[in-house]
Amino acid sequence: MPQLVTVRVQRPSRRLIRFWLPVLPVALVFSPLLMLAALVAVVACVVYRISVLQAFVTGWRFFCALSGTRVDVHEGRSAVLVTIR
Template sequence: MPQLVTVKVDRPDRRPIRVWVPVLPVALVLFPVVVLVVLAAIVACLVFRIGVVRALGAGWRVISALPGARFDIEQGRTAVLVAIR
């Protein structure tokens, strides 16, 4: 499961933005929202006749596989970095 998401934005003539998001604490704070999202996903699975357990398992696999992903885009003096650890 992802532990830390790092977002860095460098723009010319502006202060650079550095954000480190600890996933677990944020997920705990947003727990009610997470529960609502899971419930909505279950309802969507039932509506579209998709196996709920399979769908939740596949979703969890995607979240678990995120660590190591890195997106680094530079254009001239502007740069955006999103890294998941």
């Protein structure tokens, strides 16, 4: 499961923006919203006749597989780096 998301944004003649998002604490803070999203997902699964359990297991696997993702974009003197660990 991903533990930490790191975002680094560098723009010319601006301060380097760098922040770390600890996934679990952020998920806890947004848990009411997550519950609401889960409810919407359940309704969508029922409407489209998809197994709710299968959808959640697959979605969870997808989320867990995000660890190790890294996107690094440099354009001239601007750069964006996103890493998921």
